[in-house]
Amino acid sequence: MADPAIELINIDKSFGAVRANKSINLRVDKGTIHGIVGENGAGKSTLMSIIYGFYQADAGEIRVGGRKVSISDPNVAISSGIGMVHQHFMLVDNFTVIENVMLGAEQSPLLAAGIQRVRDELKRLEREHNLEVDPDAVVEELPVGLQQRVEILKALYRGADILILDEPTGVLTPAEADHLFEVLKQLRAEGKTIILITHKLREIMAITDAVSVMRRGEIVATVKTAETNAGALAELMVGRRVLLHVDKGPAEPGAVKLKVEHLSVRDARRVKMVDDVSFEVRAGEIVGIAGVAGNGQSELLEALSGIRRAEAGSVRLLDREIDPIKGADPGALRAMGLAHVPEDRHHMGLVLPFSESENAILGYHRDADLGRGVFLDPAAVRRRAAREIEDFDIRPPDCRLKTSNFSGGNQQKIVLAREMERDPEVLLIGQPTRGVDVGAIEFIHRRIVAMRDAGKAILLVSVELDEIRSLSDRILVMFAGRIVGERGPETSENELGLLMAGVTSQEAAE
Amino acid sequence: MSRPYVKLPAWIEYGLIPIANVAVAFIVAGLVVLLVGESPVEAAKLMLYGAFGYGGGIAFTLYYTTNFILTGLSVAVAFHGGLFNIGSEGQAYIGGLGCALVALNLDTVLPWWVNFPLAVIASFVFGAAWAFIPGWLQARRGSHVVITTIMFNFIASALMVYLLVGMLKPMGSMAPETRTFQAGGQLPKLDWLFTLFGSSLGGAPLNVSFFLALLAAFLVWVLIWRTRLGYEIRTLGFSPSAARYAGMSQTKVVVITMMISGGLAGLMALNPVMGDQARVQIDFPAGAGFVGIAVALMGRGHPAGIIPAALLFGMLYQGGAELAFDMPNISRDMIVIIQGLVILFAGAMENMLRPGIGAAFQFVRFRPSKDVQAEEPR
Ligand SMILES: Nc1ncnc2c1ncn2[C@@H]1O[C@H](COP(=O)(O)OP(=O)(O)OP(=O)(O)O)[C@@H](O)[C@H]1O
Numbered sequence: 001m002a003d004p005a006i007e008l009i010n011i012d013k014s015f016g017a018v019r020a021n022k023s024i025n026l027r028v029d030k031g032t033i034h035g036i037v038g039e040n041g042a043g044k045s046t047l048m049s050i051i052y053g054f055y056q057a058d059a060g061e062i063r064v065g066g067r068k069v070s071i072s073d074p075n076v077a078i079s080s081g082i083g084m085v086h087q088h089f090m091l092v093d094n095f096t097v098i099e100n101v102m103l104g105a106e107q108s109p110l111l112a113a114g115i116q117r118v119r120d121e122l123k124r125l126e127r128e129h130n131l132e133v134d135p136d137a138v139v140e141e142l143p144v145g146l147q148q149r150v151e152i153l154k155a156l157y158r159g160a161d162i163l164i165l166d167e168p169t170g171v172l173t174p175a176e177a178d179h180l181f182e183v184l185k186q187l188r189a190e191g192k193t194i195i196l197i198t199h200k201l202r203e204i205m206a207i208t209d210a211v212s213v214m215r216r217g218e219i220v221a222t223v224k225t226a227e228t229n230a231g232a233l234a235e236l237m238v239g240r241r242v243l244l245h246v247d248k249g250p251a252e253p254g255a256v257k258l259k260v261e262h263l264s265v266r267d268a269r270r271v272k273m274v275d276d277v278s279f280e281v282r283a284g285e286i287v288g289i290a291g292v293a294g295n296g297q298s299e300l301l302e303a304l305s306g307i308r309r310a311e312a313g314s315v316r317l318l319d320r321e322i323d324p325i326k327g328a329d330p331g332a333l334r335a336m337g338l339a340h341v342p343e344d345r346h347h348m349g350l351v352l353p354f355s356e357s358e359n360a361i362l363g364y365h366r367d368a369d370l371g372r373g374v375f376l377d378p379a380a381v382r383r384r385a386a387r388e389i390e391d392f393d394i395r396p397p398d399c400r401l402k403t404s405n406f407s408g409g410n411q412q413k414i415v416l417a418r419e420m421e422r423d424p425e426v427l428l429i430g431q432p433t434r435g436v437d438v439g440a441i442e443f444i445h446r447r448i449v450a451m452r453d454a455g456k457a458i459l460l461v462s463v464e465l466d467e468i469r470s471l472s473d474r475i476l477v478m479f480a481g482r483i484v485g486e487r488g489p490e491t492s493e494n495e496l497g498l499l500m501a502g503v504t505s506q507e508a509a510e
Numbered sequence: 511m512s513r514p515y516v517k518l519p520a521w522i523e524y525g526l527i528p529i530a531n532v533a534v535a536f537i538v539a540g541l542v543v544l545l546v547g548e549s550p551v552e553a554a555k556l557m558l559y560g561a562f563g564y565g566g567g568i569a570f571t572l573y574y575t576t577n578f579i580l581t582g583l584s585v586a587v588a589f590h591g592g593l594f595n596i597g598s599e600g601q602a603y604i605g606g607l608g609c610a611l612v613a614l615n616l617d618t619v620l621p622w623w624v625n626f627p628l629a630v631i632a633s634f635v636f637g638a639a640w641a642f643i644p645g646w647l648q649a650r651r652g653s654h655v656v657i658t659t660i661m662f663n664f665i666a667s668a669l670m671v672y673l674l675v676g677m678l679k680p681m682g683s684m685a686p687e688t689r690t691f692q693a694g695g696q697l698p699k700l701d702w703l704f705t706l707f708g709s710s711l712g713g714a715p716l717n718v719s720f721f722l723a724l725l726a727a728f729l730v731w732v733l734i735w736r737t738r739l740g741y742e743i744r745t746l747g748f749s750p751s752a753a754r755y756a757g758m759s760q761t762k763v764v765v766i767t768m769m770i771s772g773g774l775a776g777l778m779a780l781n782p783v784m785g786d787q788a789r790v791q792i793d794f795p796a797g798a799g800f801v802g803i804a805v806a807l808m809g810r811g812h813p814a815g816i817i818p819a820a821l822l823f824g825m826l827y828q829g830g831a832e833l834a835f836d837m838p839n840i841s842r843d844m845i846v847i848i849q850g851l852v853i854l855f856a857g858a859m860e861n862m863l864r865p866g867i868g869a870a871f872q873f874v875r876f877r878p879s880k881d882v883q884a885e886e887p888r
């Protein structure tokens with residue numbers, strides 16, 4: 001048996017009444033990729049935060065390379081050879097790549113000497129690990145995939161032997177994810193140890209050597225990847241059988257609820273992100289927009305929901321003309337029956353310092369039943385929040401808890417619950433299952449299909465091709481701001497992938 | 511990537527830590543007193559006695575407290591909306607014009623209890639109007655309120671000098687101030703309250719605007735935590751993009767928030783103008799607007815914190831004045847140093863003691879923890 005790179009013995013951690021980790025025992029062998037899966041709120045991020053020194057365990061022991069260490073803060077973790085790539089990046093946006101890598105590891109009061117050293121070292125790391133990135137690029141101008149690469153470089157620069165990645169592929173395009181896995185495999189070949197948290201069982205099956213399943217704070221199983229399969233893992237996670245595909249009947253499209261004609265949108269830098277787009281969504285159908293992230297889907301959703309002004313075009317919502325150029329008021333659109341699950345829950349969908357109940361009314365805070373006149377009634381707000389928590393099984397079921405203290409997947413459910421509970425006529429929905437566990441994905445997909453069957457019009461944007469293909473009744477492919485093709489749900493992944501990459505319709509069909 | 515602070519129970523967070531901060535400030539201040547050759551213990555005694563030792567002292571302390579509650583609320587409201595209003599000083603100054611408008615015109619016509627509410631409205635409106643321009647510039651033009659409100663303090667000051675040596679000055683007077691208001695323009699003092707306790711005001715100017723300040727504190731709490739507008743203000747303060755998503759008009763919320771903030775500052779004018787001097791004088795806010803920034807920070811933007819913080823600064827003002835009077839080596843400037851130290855330790859460096867106290871708390875309290883919560887790593 002290989003040597004353990006890291007061992008956790010009887011780790012316990014509670015937050016108030018919530019026991020996030022219960023006597024966790026975990027052993028990760030050197031030079032392997034170890035996957036960790038589990039439901040939202042199972043305690044995965046908490047466990048990794050303990051390894052990385054963000055939190056202290058209430059009890060238990062951590063051994064790195066056979067030696068007991070007490071990781072009191074991230075600096076100790078780094079000097080023990082542990083590196084972490086967080087679910088939400090920890091980069092300084094307006095610093096260059098070099099500056100980010102150096103941050104906290106400057107080594108001398110004058111920067112110039114350090115910069116040269118970092119530059120040389122980065123060159124070497126890039127060459128060895130196939131991790132190219134322009135060292136002088138400003139981080140905020142890099143696509144997410146590259147930003148993540150900077151995080152990895154940062155960890156390697158600090159001499160990490162054990163690399164922890166918390167849901168690294170949630171924000172990546174399929175191609176970026178593939179590249180990441182190549183990098184991880186190469187790191188493994190060099191003897192590094194990798195702990196990978198993900199909700200995508202496909203990724204677990206594709207790349208890990210062993211996998212541990214967490215449920216309600218406990219590790220319920222650790223198995224060799226070769227000896228299991230996705231269905232079995234899902235069952236272990238949720239404790240019941242999970243449908244990994246969507247169960248839905250044929251669509252019965254009705255009247256047109258949303259009609260978009262010749263819509264064009266520019267972003268803040270005046271780049272044309274949506275270019276002369278026309279389509280319609282009917283009652284009782286799900287229209288999916290497939291596309292690599294950054295091809296205008298976000299801007300399209302924002303223009304339709306009134307957050308962003310369009311440059312040209314017209315939009316009809318439920319037989320009413322709305323003016324996308326002057327910019328419709330998102331509040332008025334909501335009142336008309338439009339709901340919007342934004343792609344970016346942290347910047348738009350939620351106010352993280354608010355309590356859960358305060359987020360449960362974001363955008364609906366003017367509803368008549370939430371108070372009288374200018375006043376908000378806290379009891380009424382909590383009642384609504386409690387209903388949504390119950391309906392969407394948000395955990396922990398405490399509407400007074402600060403939103404940032406919910407696990408990633410449960411935060412997503414807070415947004416979904418808020419937008420879907422209002423029973424809108426038209427639902428715009430961006431990345432509905434980003435960071436959500438398989439059990440919850442099944443649940444969310446079922447809710448979306450149920451809304452369709454109830455005669456609602458749904459526009460779905462997702463970078464997950466699987467999701468698009470299994471939910472949509474019609475698929476529009478977006479590339480460089482244009483709709484480059486319309487396909488049925490039975491279209492092969494390959495063909496859609498080619499369309500998304502900008503290959504013309506005819507070529508793709510061949 | 512520092513370690514997140516441990517979330518502490520409320521009594522430590524809102525009780526022990528602020529008190530410890532203030533204690534450190536006073537210890538350092540004590541060293542300064544020692545340096546100029548006076549006894550810190552003696553000085554502390556004099557200061558406390560001056561502020562709380564007798565009826566008149568208490569009344570003076572509360573008089574200053576009134577000013578600081580109102581300016582503290584003014585800064586806090588803007589702060590909740592993510593706006594740093596440095597202009598409470600100028601807004602209070604202009605608020606004085608509102609008072610003057612009512613008092614000069616109606617003081618011989620109507621009784622004080624009619625003029626008081628009118629003056630409340632007028633000073634609020636004038637303060638709000640003065641804050642409207644920076645608010646509008648911020649919302650529509652992106653001009654930062656920190657810069658514009660500072661500039662507006664200077665403009666307010668110049669404008670008031672111009673008016674007070676010109677239009678507002680009675681004929682034949684040499685002093686740059688308005689005429690003295692008659693009985694209808696003077697707010698009643700709170701003698702009755704003090705005689706109730708067998709004490710006396712001793713000539714201190716404490717007046718009914720004290721109750722106005724307490725009422726304002728309550729209303730600000732209602733506004734921020736119990737109204738739809740307050741919800742919008744807080745959303746905007748935390749996340750402008752979420753506010754946009756939720757359909758809140760950034761322009762509207764910014765402008766309204768600034769106007770409420772300015773109006774609260776404007777109310778402060780009632781206390782010195784109609785409550786004390788019965789006229790508008792040059793520079794009557796005397797820095798209260800700036801103290802309001804410290805008060806709002808110390809009070810964490812919550813009325814329940816702003817009132818005690820304002821009381822602390824009221825005590826420093828009144829006790830400090832007595833101290834400067836009684837101890838020859840301690841000048842007024844020394845008092846300003848002490849105030850500065852309090853602001854430094856309780857405002858700017860308020861996180862200095864927290865890690866230590868947090869660690870001590872964990873050490874005493876634990877293992878395994880039941881109540882300890884921590885912030886999620888960001
Ligand atoms: N700082 C905190 N205060 C209170 N509760 C917390 C805190 N951090 C986490 N929790 C709770 O601990 C539990 C575990 O959360 P954790 O973030 O580890 O879940 P996770 O497995 O990473 O979930 P996800 O897949 O959704 O990211 C959750 O119930 C969460 O609400």
Ligand SMILES: [Mg+2]
Nearest residue numbers: 044045407408
């Ligand atoms: Mg997590």
